[in-house]
Amino acid sequence: MDPSAAPRHRRNRRDWLVDSAMFVLAVAFTLLTSADRLDTAPLPPAWLFPFDQFAGALACAALWLRRRWPVGLAVTLVALSAVFEMVAGPMLAALFSVGVHRRPRTSGTVFALSVLAAAVFTYLRPDPDLPPLAMLMLGLALQGAAVGWGLFVHHRRRLVLAQRDRAARMETEARLRAEQVQHQVREAIAREIHDVLGHRLSLLSVHAGALEFNPGADPADVARAARVIRESAHQALQDLREVIGVLRAPTGEPSAPTRPGLPTLADLRKLVAESGQAGMPVELCDDLGARETVPDRTGHTAYRVVQEALTNARKYAPGAGVQLRLAGAPGEGLTVEVVNDVPAAVASDAAGGGHGLAGLAERVTLAGGRLEHGPVRRDGDGGPGGWRVRAWLPWPA
Known part of the structure; x- marks a missing residue:
């Protein structure tokens, strides 16, 4: 109407x-x-x-x-x-x-x-x-002028209404875009906090559990474990402050952390060393070429994949061996694969959690990659023999 x-x-x-x-x-x-x-x-x-x-x-x-x-x-x-x-x-x-x-x-x-x-x-x-034709033309001119003036006002009003509606729609769209950006920022912060605190708290849990189950340990070992717990807690706070500070920066995409301060592939060896200190043997197979050309976003995502996989292995298969493989080249992509030895029951429990892996899959998808995870089979009897997390990430030539 x-x-x-x-x-x-x-x-x-x-x-x-x-x-x-x-x-x-x-x-x-x-x-x-x-x-x-x-x-x-x-x-x-x-x-x-x-x-x-x-x-x-x-x-x-x-x-x-x-x-x-x-x-x-x-x-x-x-x-x-x-x-x-x-x-x-x-x-x-x-x-x-x-x-x-x-x-x-x-x-x-x-x-x-x-x-x-x-x-x-x-x-x-x-x-x-007055001739009849002139009289008729005069009347038609006056009537046409009245209707034309009315139509001009009508269309002008419709134009003003259309402009107001357009301005209202633009305002609504701007508000929706702002809400979407805020939602993306919240999701990015939630993912980073989950990855950082999940890893650090799992380390704290391992060392605290060692103290609980071995109350008669040598005082030097107790002091060393307490020092590790204190350092891990301090590092967790530092990582949390770093993540919040980076994600609150006014420039850049919150869902694409590429600014300095977030961990990349260069920090993987430190991550592996921390897991080794917590009693998880990690075997690293690094087949990367031209490592320095890996984009920061891809390197950060790969780091989070490994961190989440090691955290899950430490949670669901404490003490099990873990194999970490990095492969890829510019133009082919970066492949990150983490496999841990775990009994069948533990693999089933790991599959049931899903919250960390779901967030990890979303992170990898946002980076333009693919994530696969699930149980692996033993050679010979075909029974479940562990759990594998495999991610492919883009690596431009």
């Missing part, structure tokens, strides 16, 4: 001013026409002139209803204009109202009726001092 077609029953100050101006103009047009006919001679038949003036007064008064019933009023005045000359002024105002408040198709229909009424008036009451 055309929004401008909705009836308006209450006028504001601007409406009162416009309606008053339209009424005054219609009255002035009617009075000038009446005065002109009194100075010369009324159109034949002369006896119709008093009724003509009365119809013009009623038509002027009826203009106060033009906002409520614009089409009905215009059609009525158009019909009266076929007989009464003094209705011309109010009829022009009614044509303007239809052009403003109704669709162009409706305005065109009413204008066509006004053309027919003008032709009928020219035939019924010809002006002795």
Whole structure:
């Protein structure tokens, strides 16, 4: 439905001013026409002139209803204009109202009726001092000007409404984009915190468990384990502050950590050494070529894959051996594979957690890679023999 077609029953100050101006103009047009006919001679038949003036007064008064019933009023005045000359002024105002408040198709229909009424008036009451064709063309010019002016205002209002709607949509889209960015930042922070704290807390758990199950250990070993726990807790806080500081930086993509401060492939050996100190033997097979050309984002994602895999192995298969393999080359991609030896029951439990692996899969996907994980089989009997996490990440040439 055309929004401008909705009836308006209450006028504001601007409406009162416009309606008053339209009424005054219609009255002035009617009075000038009446005065002109009194100075010369009324159109034949002369006896119709008093009724003509009365119809013009009623038509002027009826203009106060033009906002409520614009089409009905215009059609009525158009019909009266076929007989009464003094209705011309109010009829022009009614044509303007239809052009403003109704669709162009409706305005065109009413204008066509006004053309027919003008032709009928020219035939019924010809002006002795003016040729019929000139009289008809003058009426059509005035009626066309009124309808054209109304259509101009109508389209201008629609344009303003369209611009307001467009501005509102743009504001809504901007708000949605801001909310989406905030959501991405929260997800990035959640992933980083999960990876950092999960790894550090698993190390703390291993050393604290060793102290709990061996209360009679040598004081030197207890002191060494306590020192490792303290250093791990301190490092966890440092890593957490570093992650939050990087992700709160005002530049760059929060989902694509490429700025200095986040770990990359260069920090993998330190990660492997920490796992070895916690009692997890890790065998590293590094077949990478041109390591220095690995993008920071790819290196960071690979680091998080290894970190999450080692954390899960330490949680679900404490003491089991782990094989870490890095392979790839520029243009071929980077492959990271972590396999741990674990009994079948433990592998099933590991598959049941899923929260860390789900977040890891999302991280790898955002980096443009693929992640696979699941149990591996022993050679010979075909039974479950461990758990494997394998990721492929893009490495441009």
